[in-house]
Structure formats: structure tokens, C-alpha cells
Amino acid sequence: MNVNDSVTKTKFDNLYSCRESILDALKRTTDVMFGGKQVLVCGYGEVGKGCTAALKGLGATVTVTEVDPICALQACMDGFRVHRLDEVVRQVDVLITCTGNKNVVTRSHMDRLKNGCIVCNMGHSNTEIDVGSLRTPELTWEKVRSQVDHIIWPDGKRIILLAEGRLVNLSCSSVPSFVVSISAATEALALIELFNAPPGRYKHDVYLLPKKMDEYVASLHLSAFEAHLTELSDEQAKYLGLNKAGPFKPNYYRY
Amino acid sequence: MNVNDSVTKTKFDNLYSCRESILDALKRTTDVMFGGKQVLVCGYGEVGKGCTAALKGLGATVTVTEVDPICALQACMDGFRVHRLDEVVRQVDVLITCTGNKNVVTRSHMDRLKNGCIVCNMGHSNTEIDVGSLRTPELTWEKVRSQVDHIIWPDGKRIILLAEGRLVNLSCSSVPSFVVSISAATEALALIELFNAPPGRYKHDVYLLPKKMDEYVASLHLSAFEAHLTELSDEQAKYLGLNKAGPFKPNYYRY
């Protein structure tokens, strides 16, 4: 059961949680001021959308890199310039990767970063920044604080590398209990569904959580916000062709 | 071919376009100031997300109604209170429907609206507001401007109904050429695909536009924003298991 792609899990773990943890991770490690900073975010998936929204909200100027034209167009419509890393690498104050890809930031890029640039990774592996390429004799590593290394070039230039390129939202921030609650509820429901499912419902394959359970996880968490759902009348449910208890959307719905 | 649910079409026609046209429609018809206004938006789908974001950005206080717990939770995380219409109907200055449902706003609700409340519809039919229920002898209709009616209660209370409950984004605003371009490109590609498809690819059924075409439509529009896509290296494409030309996401990806 692929709970990782259920809606509530994706949005909370990837979008809403990262929107806060990028700020938290940067503050706890570097005390940097966000206002006025030039930030480059590589990748405009859920994580990238969260990071850019948070930083824009605090007065940073954010540029985005993307390979997918649909996500690139979303970045444009959300007010971000979309450039290639090569085009902007010399100007950025903070560089954040969240692509899920490897070697997005190479030694060649880091050679061109400006003095004092902060480099960190919010994606889902430690491969996005080619940290290995920084372990060469001419560069000096100086650990200035837990999870914070200064890499010093021969000319004195320093870049500030967080968590040695591992995920800063896990290494340098903490996960709010609300997000844990959403994830745990989703996983528990998946297990209950697998346990209770009549023989034959699931074969040896990977399944998405049934939408109704996804909706159930969401409904369990609404009371924390004193949110009150509207109920469909019989007439309305009939008009929409829906069951009053859900599911309320087709499977391809994007939220 | 269901082009209506392709990503670029959905986002542009429903989210990005409505984010602007709700403001435009309200201004052109009523010249209302948005700052400080209490607005109720019924429905937090793509249209509702666009309307609320725009109004919040201009200093309105927005409350949301929802039937779907996932969308309700999204509204919470985006900073909106989620209530039932009954709970807030007496306080709102502007009431906007975008549910796709029928009789969301009934005569009983409108009886309780405060004097001067603006009522309009951004959903996909003219059924959301029960306008028929307002055509009774004790209420007086006064056309004050094209697309603007005052409905006057016996005690002198007025509500301001726009476009007689039809879609204000079509009736009282205009569609930017950029949105038309996206929609037309999507539709044209769907027709070309149907024309060129080898016999048997499509049966008598409804299909979503192949993702690659969706991505192609997006890529055609990036130059308008001087946006520059990043290209995957061979090594990266292999790492991600993707073709360098796309498609870049699984079909269930939500953007």
C-alpha cells in the first residue's frame, strides 16, 4: 500500500510541513535573515512549492529551476522567475535543492557561488548536492556548529553547507506533532484496510490508499482547527452523483 | 477526449484565471473595496482556491465552506476558517459560490444576509444560488447597472446580486488572451492526437489528454515568461527512470 502518495500524506509531509521546516532549519543553523535574500530553489514539486511560498512570504526573492514544463509554468504563475542554475549561480545567497534528482548542484556550480552562500537540501535523498566533490585537498572544511560546515576555497571564499547535504528538514528541524499524527493515521488505516480486506481485493502489487480513507484521515484532523464540514443534502448528493459520505472526488483529482 | 481535466487547462481556467477574474468581476460591477471585507467562499476546489488567495492578498478576511474533508483541511492550512454557511451568513459582506453544486445559497440564507451584501457565483452553472426563490412578490428587484440587481426586502434591506446568479467570471469579467491561448492549444492538440492516433488507441470512451501533450502545451507558453527549463543529463534521466523529453510525472501526480 503506497501511503506516500495519498493526498493528506503528500500535502502534509511535503507541502505544509516543508513550508515551515525550511525556515526553521535555516534559522536554527545559520540565524540568517530572510528579508531581501536571493534564494534559488531547485525543483518546484510539493516541497519546492512549500519552500518558495514560505520564503517569498518573508521577503526573500526566489528563483526556481525546473525540468518539467508544467511545474515551471506553475512557478511562473506563482510569481517566480524560472532559470537554469548556470544563469543565476553567481548571485544567490541561499541555494536549496528539492528535486529528488542527483548531482543537481555540482562542484562546478559551487566554484561559482558567492562568498557566504548557504547550501542545503530538502529533497528525498542526499544525492542532490555533489558533496563528495567538495572533499578535495584544496578545500578546507571547518565545522562551525552542529550540522553546519564552512567549506573554504583557496581564495578565502566560504560556502555554508548544512547537514553535509542530507535533508535539513530532518537533520536541522523537527517534525510538528500534527504532521506525525496525519502520517501515522494514514499508515494505520492502510494496515487496517489490508488486514480487513476480503481475499482478492489486493493482489501482489502497489496500491494507493482508497480515497475514502484519505478523506477519513482528513476529517479526523478538522476538529483541531474547529473546522465544520458542510453536509450534502439528499437532493444535492443526487445532483452531483455522489454518496453523502464520500468519496467526493474522482481518483485523478489534483487538489 | 476530456481536455477539461488536463493539468494546464484546469489550473489556468480554474485556478489562475479565477484568481484574477473574481477581483475584476467585483470591481467592474460594484467598485467595492476589498480591504477589511468579510468574504465567504463556498467551495475550496481550484476556483475557490483562486478566489480566496486573491481576496486574502488584498486584505479581505475569508471564510470557506466545504463538504470534502481533504479540501477543508487544505483551507485550514492556507489560513481560512471553515464553517457552515448557517454559522456565518449574518456577518458576510461578500458571498461567492464555487461548488459546482445546486441550491448552495437558499432563500432562507439570503433572508439572513446583512444589508448591502454582494452575492455572486463563480461555479460552473447558474444553479448554486437559488435565484428563483427571490422572484416573489414581497421582494423588489431594481436593476442598478448592467449585470447588477438590487433585491430589496420589505424592511428596506438590499442585497446586490450579480449576473442574476450566472458565472460572474464570464458575465462581468473578460478572459485574458493568455488563458485562451492555453485552452485553445490544449484543445487543438487533443484533436490532432485523435486524428493521428492509430486505429485502436482510443475506443468509444472518455480519455484524459496524454501527459506528454499536457507538458507540451505548458512548454509552448514558457517563453512568454522568459522562463528557461533545465534539461536532464543522461545520467540524471537514468537515475530517475525518465525519458529526457518527458513525461516527467506519474499519471496520479497532483501538481
Place this chain on the structure above:
Amino acid sequence: MNVNDSVTKTKFDNLYSCRESILDALKRTTDVMFGGKQVLVCGYGEVGKGCTAALKGLGATVTVTEVDPICALQACMDGFRVHRLDEVVRQVDVLITCTGNKNVVTRSHMDRLKNGCIVCNMGHSNTEIDVGSLRTPELTWEKVRSQVDHIIWPDGKRIILLAEGRLVNLSCSSVPSFVVSISAATEALALIELFNAPPGRYKHDVYLLPKKMDEYVASLHLSAFEAHLTELSDEQAKYLGLNKAGPFKPNYYRY
């Protein structure tokens, strides 16, 4: 009595009102989509702050020009790049002046604007754009709509000039009744004060409205938002050295 610089007047006429009227003026005249557009705002005073906030909120990328380093620093902290007009003139989709200065946009600048650029003025005179310099034989003017001229260069390039360089917030938008109410109340109170003032309070000079009256105008408009003021206790007023009825701030307070 200089009512123009009283707080409520400044903020409503210049900041809050322009935040909405720039959008309204651009939509009514050009139907342009704001999302993804590159906008240049000349001047980051109250009007510039309003225009930039509104456009940023709708997904435009905004750059600012400024002569005053304090306002320039504010623009940085609010997330805008600060450049000189010369540096960015070739890239912008929309160019808005709000400096109060003259000849901020010259013929030389307009020669370098890209095809389709919208040029308009939100400042307090029609001198900011050197419109006179466009009335030369080699340029063709084409009126495409009320308040909208296309100026056509010999190579076919068009710029879209609104209101012939006059204030678009007056020429192409309307002033919300709420703003009129604030302004009228401020002016009326100024006249009442002058009429009632004992001989000698005012000499032949220009005075700012007494702060207490400014506060009174504000308090009169709070009920429109169902806003409830907190009252100081006797103990708190004494602690702060204030009269419970105001004024609440020193004269140099900036709000």
C-alpha cells in the same frame, strides 16, 4: 490645514486604495493577466507600496526603482529587487510610475521597451512619463479603446499607453465609497477644527490635522468592519502616560 498628510488620508488614498485601483485600472483597460508578468514600479512610497503588494499577491514579479535609500531598503525587505530603469527596461511587461517626479520614463527608455509593454502612471501628476516625446512623426498613435493608445514604432513595435500618461487610478478605475468617506470625514473635521479654533491657535501657516482628529476619523470607520477597540484601564493609561481618549502616539510615529 494640510489634510493630505494626515494618517488616515495618506494610507487610504495612497496605499490601500491604490493597492486595488492599479489592478482595476489595468484590467479594465487591457484585460492583461497578472500572473507571471514582469512589472517595474518606479517609486516605493505609499502608492508604490500599494501597487507592488497587489501585483506580487497575484503572481507578478515586481522590480522597483528608488532614489531614497530608506525606501529602497524597504523594497528589499519586502522582497523586491531594486534596480535602475536602464538595467531592466528591456524586460518589463508592465511599467508603472509613482514617483511624483517628472520625466522618469523618457523617450529613450520607451525606445527600448519590448513589444506589447503596458505603460501607465499612478503618481500625482501627468509629468512622470514624457508623453510629449512620443508625439513625433515616425511614431503612429492608434486609439484602441477609451483611455488606451497603441504607440507604434516604425519596426512595428507597439507599446500600450494608458490615459495618455495621466493618473490611471482616476482615469481608468473608480474610487471606492469607503475611501471617499475617509477623505471627506478628514476634510470636514479639518474645517470644523478651523472654524472652532480659538483665535491664535492657527497662524498663517500650513498645519497637520491634530492627531486626535485623525484617530477620530479612524474610529468612525471601524464599525464598517465590526472591529472592536480595546479600552485602556486607568492603571494602563497611567503606566503609558496617555489619556484614555487619545491621542495614542507621538507626532513622529510612522504607523
Place this chain on the structure above:
Amino acid sequence: MNVNDSVTKTKFDNLYSCRESILDALKRTTDVMFGGKQVLVCGYGEVGKGCTAALKGLGATVTVTEVDPICALQACMDGFRVHRLDEVVRQVDVLITCTGNKNVVTRSHMDRLKNGCIVCNMGHSNTEIDVGSLRTPELTWEKVRSQVDHIIWPDGKRIILLAEGRLVNLSCSSVPSFVVSISAATEALALIELFNAPPGRYKHDVYLLPKKMDEYVASLHLSAFEAHLTELSDEQAKYLGLNKAGPFKPNYYRY
């Protein structure tokens, strides 16, 4: 020399710095998720404006209390409901004081807070929350982390008090070096001015920093953002009646 009220000092120490440190202080002490939270901010001065903007940007729903009708009206126009503490005290998840006043939050208020409410102070003294009233036998204090106390009511209700009511931006966050630079530059310039001033320029009184110095401090910090000022031409300076080197604004200008 009152450097505390110079523009750059006020905006950086009070507005821009607090916009970031409120988030930082809350995260480091409580790991709370901001999205969807109901926050009450007492006071809408520079500090309150910073706190509310940051929290709104991250999806919290913010209500404001104010005694000054002008600031209250600003809160309305920025999209916040303005209520008295009594009206909303039972609903809030986070309560932040920034009034500069005393006993804004009393024992009686805290008796009505809901379980788990976070209470903290961003104002300029430790008097805003009546912490003394919580030191009574029936309440239990439990220190759960440095700077974090749980106060436990006889029925088990807990409130989370940060820094025992002292300033959380100093106790639980750190001041970015950029803000320190602005403040130190302002103070140094004030001392230089006093040292260099010809006899008689300053009497035994409190003075604001001359605006030109305020502008100079700002200009020194623009290069950190690669911001480029525009220079007035001779003709423009004459038109505006300004010296090309500043000062650029009258003393009462509010920024």
C-alpha cells in the same frame, strides 16, 4: 540622541526582525505547526505588524487587539479581525503580546484559555503578561525545556508559557547579524554627529537622528542586496525642490 525612533532602526529592529523572530522563537521552543492555528496578537504597532504578517503568510488565522483606532483600521485593511481579548480568549491556540503596555493578559484571561495554548511576549518589557498572578498554590509549574514552562490548572488544563513572559525574540531566538549591523551603524553615526556637532546645535534635550544620517545608514546596507539606487537629475531635483544627496523626505514622512 533618540536613535530608537530613527526609521531604519524602527523598521529593522521592530518590524522586519520581529517578522522572522516570532516564527523562530515559537519553533525553537515548541515545534508548533503554524498552518491553521488561531493566533491572537495584542498590539498592531511595528512589532505586531511584523508578527501578524509572518504568521498569516504561513497559514495561521490571526486576530488583533488594539487601543488606537488608526492602528486598528490598519489591521482591518491588512485582513485581520480586530476584537477585544475577552471576545476571543477561549479560541486561541497562540497568544502573543506586543503592546508595550502592562497587564494586557491577566489571570482572568488565562483561566479561560484553552488547553495547550501557547502564551508569549514580543513587547518591550516583561509586564504585558501578568505572570505573577500564575504563581499561586493551585497552579503547578512544570519546566519542560529551557524557556518553556507548562502551567497546569487543577482540572489538568495546561498553558505553555515561554520565557516566563520576557521577550521571546531575545530569550528564544537570535538577532540576525544584518539587524545588528543596522542598529550599530545608526548608533555609531549618532555618536559621530554628537561629537562633530558645532556647539549649540544640540541643547540638553532628546533629538531624533537627522534624516540624512538615517538615509546614509540605509544606503550603506543596500549593496548587501545588490540594490541599485536611481539618482535624480539636476532638472528632477529642482522640480522636487530637493538636494540630489538627500534628505528626500519631510520629517513627518511615515515610510
